Amino acid sequence: MEWSKTEGKSSDHKPKDSKIIHKETHLKDLPETPYISYIPRKECLRTFDVLKQVKSDSTINLPMQRGNINDINVVLCRLPENKYFCYCCRAFDEIGTVFCIDSHNHLEIFESELAYYQSFCVYCDGFVYVLGGNNKSSPLSQCIRFNLFKKRWERRANFVNQIYYYSGGQIQGFIIYSAMNGVNIYDPFANSHQEVLSNLSISKLVFAGNCKGYCLEFSGGIYESDFNNIFAWKHVGKLYFKFSPLLGYEVCIQNNIYFTCWPYVYKFSLNKYTVEEYFSFENPESYLKAI
Structure with missing residues (x-):
């Protein structure tokens, strides 16, 4: 199935007056990158210093x-014409937004009509993939x-309910996403989907x-x-837990995955x-023993 254009906000919805980021910026300090590439999180945060300079403008x-x-x-992400695309989202309480900043510090804003976002956000081959919903009661839709x-x-x-990006081994890159009825894999290069578990x-999906x-x-x-x-x-x-389903976060350390299930x-x-x-959060002694 082809990706369809949404009715969300785009460049047609940006403020009438072009917004210029004043004074000095950090864009010149960003590393040189190949055509379309991922820039580390710490560089993203430095770019936020640029965006914060226009934060006081009530029209943005x-x-x-x-x-x-x-x-x-x-x-x-950085494009060859020296433009920087920055996707930002907050969990559940803020709209997802893409900022485009060019070498002349001109700022464009692209808001989605999906108002609530979980913190799943991945980049692959010129696309930024995110999850969204139209209401707080069911944000991951x-x-x-x-x-x-x-x-x-x-x-x-x-x-x-979950999306991940994986690139490694013999694989160029795939978007893996799960729903309540199984796991699907999307190949962004071939624009093809395959259901692997139904x-x-x-x-949980854990990598x-x-x-x-x-x-x-x-x-x-x-x-x-x-x-x-x-x-x-x-x-x-099959795993057996005192409480089901699995909730919270997971982390992988030395061939062990640690799950929180409060x-x-x-x-x-x-x-x-x-x-x-x-260990149990209700028993501090077990925590001290575990570490």
Whole structure:
């Protein structure tokens, strides 16, 4: 299915008067990059220093008007005509926005009509992929992307709860997204979609540093994929938790994935496919023992 143009705000909706970023900027300090590339987060934050200079202008609604700037999820890309595209979003409470800044410090703003965003934001081959929704009660409903070439928002998939970008091994780059009924893989270079796991109620997608991916069901079933063959997933076991479904965050450290499922943190071994209670937030002694 082709990506369709959304009815969201674009350059046609930008303020009538061109906005100039005054005084000195940090754009000249950004590293030279190849045609379309990802710039590290710390450089994105430096570019926010530029954007903050126009924050006081009431005609421009920048998403860093409240909250800590480090909480903003960002992707910054550079085009050959020396333009910088910066996508910004805050979890749930701010509209997602793309800023285009050229070498003359001219600022364009591209807002999406999807008002609420989770902190999933990935870049691949000239597109920034994000999740959005139209209401706070169900914010994770649509996977949309911003086309850096055509400067417009495009919508593709509904009922998505997680998206990830993976590039490694023999793979150029894929957008992997999960919904309540399975896991899908989108090849942005071939513009093709493939369903790799179906009829599953997905709780988590986890990607480890060993080039493997893991899909967890709400019922505890776990599926594994070797990213040298990203389209082949296999069932490797079942996890049992005191509380279901899995909630919160996960982190992968030395072939172990640590999950939070309040008030417990569990350790899942990627070598043994076993899970154990790591510590409880309700028992500080167990935390001290764990560390």
